[in-house]
Amino acid sequence: MGASLPVVKALRAFLPQRAVLHEEEDTRPYECDGLTAYRQLPMVVALPETEEQVRQILRVCSSLKIPVVPRGAGTGLSGGALPSGEGVLLSMAKFMRVLRIDPLARIAVVQPGVRNAVVSELAAPHGLYYAPDPSSQIACTIGGNVSENSGGVHCLKYGLTLHNVLGVRGFTIDGEPIELGGEAPDAPGYDLLALAVGSEGMLFVVTEVTLKLLPKPQCARVVMASFDDVEKAGAAVADVIAAGIVPAGLEMMDRPATHAVEQFVQAGYDLEAAAILLCESDGTAEEVEDEIARMNAVLERAGATRMTVSRDEAERLRFWSGRKAAFPAVGRISPDYYCMDGTIPRKRLGEVLTFIAALERKYRLRCPNVFHAGDGNLHPLILFDANDADQLHRTELFAAEVLEKCVEVGGTITGEHGVGVEKINQMCVQFRPAELELFRAVKRAFDPQGLLNPGKAVPTLARCAEYGRMRVHGGRLRHPELPRF
């Protein structure tokens, strides 16, 4: 039946048979991304291999007015690659070539389907690496990283994807080629590259990315510090920054998180501690020795009950292994878990953790916390069982309250995972109608028909009004200024 669809016929005019999928058994693997709670079978999956094919696919879809949802490796955690049931899922998986590495210019030119970790692997022989390292880096692709403006554990010192992408090339929904940024700095005109990075595949389709490579630090060491109180650990983070130190990584895990992790990877964490900090220094041997001494002094004054400095690379990696394995470790102690991604000003950490602890009691669900403490990005993990409808419902309410608390303390609903479909209601809390309307107008400037990744990231006013009504039923009306239809 699918073979008779006009779009399938039109795509098969220039794509090989195997690059256009429409049978359910073929499209099923594309029904969701890393956020498996949302599923939708795409009408058609297209797997182009060349820029010309991407251009033609977009032209076909735009003339037939069919939605297009771009997809990388499908590791995203906000449902940004959730297919449209009436649309084409545009898989960029075959764009796997590293086109050029120029060690003198310190750049890598790659196709969007290249995996994040591959870039650093290929740059390593030149003493270079690509800094952003989301924890899914062995699987996630550069195209997805550009869409979501992905972060990682080294953002405080080395920035997000935005700070490490020099240029992108791609096509508008009408199939027009577009090139932003480039090797030369400060492209003329408006900074459209900044707008493109993190736009969740809604403005145009990226087919090539120029990345900045950095010299690999000669050495790195990490201090693991224990605290008997999470607020003290939070204050210690502020003290480190106040001392003029910018750690290469600064992570916090609370006791429930270290316990879950320790059963899984034996990273050597202090299980007595209410919270532990991992504070990393990188640079030349001289710089690291100097900085570690300063970090130790600050952490000790801040009341650390135990401190261990990694003695060698193996121990450093072991300390990090627990943090990097936090999500799968939590996955072993609970049938399901829900990962949040709010960012808060660091000074409000104690308040937010106390708030989360109260919600654990209110909703009768456990919630370990891992925290990119250096940049304020909080990942509470709500543990639940999706087979229990009431638990799932309580989890959603729990998560919504946490995200709205993040906004209330001056933070944001998403630090690095994106809005996607997941946090679209909370956009109504973070932004006012005029701001949301401006986002919609920006989208229209690139995609007047609204065909690229529709229904993601930016809610309609009607949706916000509906969400507002739900919140009123919950007994609270926090945003009376929202127009309600």
Place this chain on the structure above:
Amino acid sequence: MIEALAETIREAAASGRGLRLRGGGTKDFYGNALHGEILDTRGYAGVAGYEPTELVVTARCGTPLSHLESILEANGQCLPFEPPHFGSQATVGGCVAAGLSGPRRAAAGALRDFVLGVKLIDGRGEILSFGGQVMKNVAGYDVSRLVAGSLGTLGVIAEVSLKLAPKPQVEATLRLEAHQERALELMNRWAGEPLPVSATAWHDGALTVRLSGSAAGVRAAAAKIGGARVDEPFWQSLREQTAPFFSGAQPLWRLALPSTAGPLELQGAQLIEWGGALRWVRSSESPAAMRAAARRLKGHATLFRAADKDVGCFSPLEPVLERLHRSLKAVFDPAGIFGRGRMYPEL
């Protein structure tokens, strides 16, 4: 005060009267000819929030840039992109709207990299907030970085939150003799090694390098790089363009190129910054020749300072980008009142 700015904008939009957003006027020279009635932003001033331990400051547009920097200095922090002031009257709003970065740009990043959020008054007189005060924030399109460098053509940047960095513990400047080709090679090679190089410049056979970081790191790097120590306020004279190279009546061109591009074959004196990515050229060559030279090397040329700017200061845009610029301009400023023609004639 912010409400008064918004009201003026609403009136101007209603009557179609052009406005020229202006702080201290120190960047009036930058961009195409100025049109419209001045909307002075200096009345909306002050630091709205500063948390040294968050590495974030929020300042209103009219805040003098020097005032902001002295507050940061007192707390051992700085604006890592070292924005040029070009005069004592420079304001924070003008600095962000101009989008210019100084000597540390190649090492630390550009101004836009440090913008975390803005409060913007658009062309309808609506006061809008984008981004915030936190470093990681991917909710909504990144409008705050879009307006950085937009030269007052999209709206009033009434308030801006900027990421900060601690001041380096130690700095040292070294000077080596090197011809241009050799200097370009060294600058690029150093940038690929784990050295605390925070600025580079080449002019007239001399390569100058600044190292910033811990005492131990700077000492080790200085031994490796060699050359003679220089103590003069050299970097300040580049940042503010008070060095002799920048004086005189000849047009000053700013060519942004891939850092590895070879020496330019153009008439006139040259000064190189940013590890090779920024080439200042004092030249009377035709604008067409300058732009063609930049394009051949995959870069672009800006007529930075000149008496005659009729040719247009900024490199022309590709048609698809030009169309997007017009569409975005209409989104932010539907009546087309802000900074008419300052960036491009049609915006």
